[in-house]
Amino acid sequence: MKKAMPLVVKMDIFVDLPASQKGSHMSRNLELITEIIDANVESPVTDLETFCAQTAKLLLKKHEYATFSEVKAEADYFFERTYPSGNKGLEPYKLVAEARANNQGTIKKLIGVRAIGMTACPCASEVIKTIGNYEEKDIPPTHNQRNITTLMIEVPGDDKSVDANDLIDLVEQSFSSPTYEILKRKEEGKLVFNAHKNPKFVEDVVRDILSSLLKEYKNLPDDVLVVVRSESEESIHKHNAFAERITTLGELRK
């Protein structure tokens, strides 16, 4: 059984405006969010994407002139991880969710996570093997850096199979290594060594997430939307490396 966790949520909310309407009644947006929050204090929502979908639906009710609505939410999120030491601790993530509703009754909702990890460069690794006269068995140094990756996936209306915690696992397993807030010297050494055995371009991170999604969510239909964005704060450059794929499960299954 899960217990309720309070989240501080930053939201963007939108409705369209017909040509005949001068401006939208913006106070209604905040009112309805207050209503939803008040209702949730009594009976917490199960997840952030459901909160967004509720909000998107209510927006259309309150703004009777609107034909569609859009809600985006982002929240700090802490998830318990087992450190290499075997101890447990909370690591920081972002939860992200979106919902879009129209006045034909269609609602789309997405849930996602943003996680920070490490990527080690495969390309420099190969070159340094030669430059440094390393033996075949040795793992040579390479540049590595902080990587920030966002994964979002559409959740069909009645689906219960997508859980944000699973998405965090899936993203972290696609880095060269996950990273942790507390690492003693030896654990730090092992983590870095393992990351170097598993070098990844930013493009690899995106590819490996998509490939894991296919295995993990066989039950989800073809039209499910998937968004993956990965950015490495390159340690050897002053600019970042970035890869992105926006696609559907159906497209990936081809």
Next chain:
Amino acid sequence: MKKAMPLVVKMDIFVDLPASQKGSHMSRNLELITEIIDANVESPVTDLETFCAQTAKLLLKKHEYATFSEVKAEADYFFERTYPSGNKGLEPYKLVAEARANNQGTIKKLIGVRAIGMTACPCASEVIKTIGNYEEKDIPPTHNQRNITTLMIEVPGDDKSVDANDLIDLVEQSFSSPTYEILKRKEEGKLVFNAHKNPKFVEDVVRDILSSLLKEYKNLPDDVLVVVRSESEESIHKHNAFAERITTLGELRK
């Protein structure tokens, strides 16, 4: 001979306000900056700290009720570097400058730079040497990351010895390695390999800058203020490592 280089400068400007004055005449601030800029189009200032000092002095003239003034400036700056390939290219930096004036006629001015480089961790390096069974001669992998370091130094009134370009050199030589926007595969390999031969904590970057300053600026008096701040965007953690020292040359010479 140098040629004039236009800078886009972001400024913070302050004057104090006596108890008898309700508010400062803020339009005067922008007016005087326009005057200084107009004058500079005719005859460019030699450097950003002189521009700040001019502004600080004029602020006291325009705000006759003020007893001191403070000016801070920051600008994008591009400086030609020789890449490992032997080609030359412009790399991006920040120029930072400050000046403080009072109505006794004292003006203090500081010039500084902010540069991005790479640090490789000495601690993980040692541990991995053992974990990975590296031979004594081998350089083991370690975590490395983007580091952002700011150095500011006070420039006595008539001094001509402090040049921002020299400060950039000095900061870049204190990283495990400077970084470059263009690196072909082999150059990238060499740079990363060299950085690993020269591992540095964030504390080392600050210490090495201070030690270089002492050698470089033997002529400057003891009361010259020095500010060094270094921040590593740790690739194995989600938080940053930060070191800072604010001191005088006299204190360092002890």
Next chain:
Amino acid sequence: MKKAMPLVVKMDIFVDLPASQKGSHMSRNLELITEIIDANVESPVTDLETFCAQTAKLLLKKHEYATFSEVKAEADYFFERTYPSGNKGLEPYKLVAEARANNQGTIKKLIGVRAIGMTACPCASEVIKTIGNYEEKDIPPTHNQRNITTLMIEVPGDDKSVDANDLIDLVEQSFSSPTYEILKRKEEGKLVFNAHKNPKFVEDVVRDILSSLLKEYKNLPDDVLVVVRSESEESIHKHNAFAERITTLGELRK
């Protein structure tokens, strides 16, 4: 005759990657930008969107495995305005540009500007007229705030009619009032008074820009893409009000 103006440009550049290619050769991106910049020092580009289009085209040449490319650029920009005092001064803006190219030889490019102005609220104005017992002729107080608006328009390949400076005029005329860095007391009073005679919702700013575009660019074809985004940092709320329209001139002409 215009004289060349140096710009500090922040860029995002992308190419797609076929399934068969592990990663993109990222050093090529920076090389080609250096080449373009070097060429431009000799013979400056006429505008930022042409610079983006050149870059997008060259990206496809350098990354022979890519089928499309995308380039986004943003730069600080200063434009001479006549202040209410009659004096002239430079006001700060952002220039934004984008280009997308594919290997069928199609290139799309957009130019745009981001400007800061003031909006005064029409709704509170009406209410306060009653609350404060103002006479019919009087302009009552209302809340007003800083507004940040971005306008981008597609520039067909050989078109010479779209100029960023005109876009700045067009955006500034759609605020309740443009704002200026230097205003003496009386000018400030007049500007604020005029803004209150011309109250605007954030939705009005977007609408008025679109309507001006239609009048100004009668020559441009129907498929020209237009993007307008306006955000008011509401002085009576802690959240912002935001309006956006992404459309084509053809759609607007209906």
Next chain:
Amino acid sequence: MKKAMPLVVKMDIFVDLPASQKGSHMSRNLELITEIIDANVESPVTDLETFCAQTAKLLLKKHEYATFSEVKAEADYFFERTYPSGNKGLEPYKLVAEARANNQGTIKKLIGVRAIGMTACPCASEVIKTIGNYEEKDIPPTHNQRNITTLMIEVPGDDKSVDANDLIDLVEQSFSSPTYEILKRKEEGKLVFNAHKNPKFVEDVVRDILSSLLKEYKNLPDDVLVVVRSESEESIHKHNAFAERITTLGELRK
């Protein structure tokens, strides 16, 4: 009786480093924060400044080579306010706290808040009265804007009189008006009208906060440190207006 409220806290933590020590053992910082947090789950701290003071003290214990430590914390905070409609709702603020400890056993701690409100300009108001031919009794329009103000005050070791909620009240009463997330048309009108009856420069906000502090905290000793910073996002300019005072209660009492 208060109930415990979970906070997501962003922290900066520092210890000094003797010349003899190459680097600080940074993993200890995160370990001790985890320990403190674990202890607090069992028995929540009474306030954020006590949490900072505990952390500062423990830092010195864990880093036996250090002679002083510094801790800064910032957290989103929601506080129930009564809206002009009489309804109640949560408004967003920031809690800020700092503590500094040394190995002589001295600990200083500060608590503070950051609040957003509205300032209406007194200067333009006067001018517009003339320009617009307003009657003596009328409140003329003026420019108003979002203002962000931070107040921090030192809390002597055993003091119980300083409460963050009181500081929020004190800051909000120093704006031309507090602002609210939910305002119906008429309430919005009244709020804006009242703000215009109470115009304030950014300097006035700082002055009025300091003057309220003197009245509110008569019991606190003279050496209590006070920091006030107020920034107005000027609606008639593209730059901000900023005022700051760092002083002691003793200095203010003179």
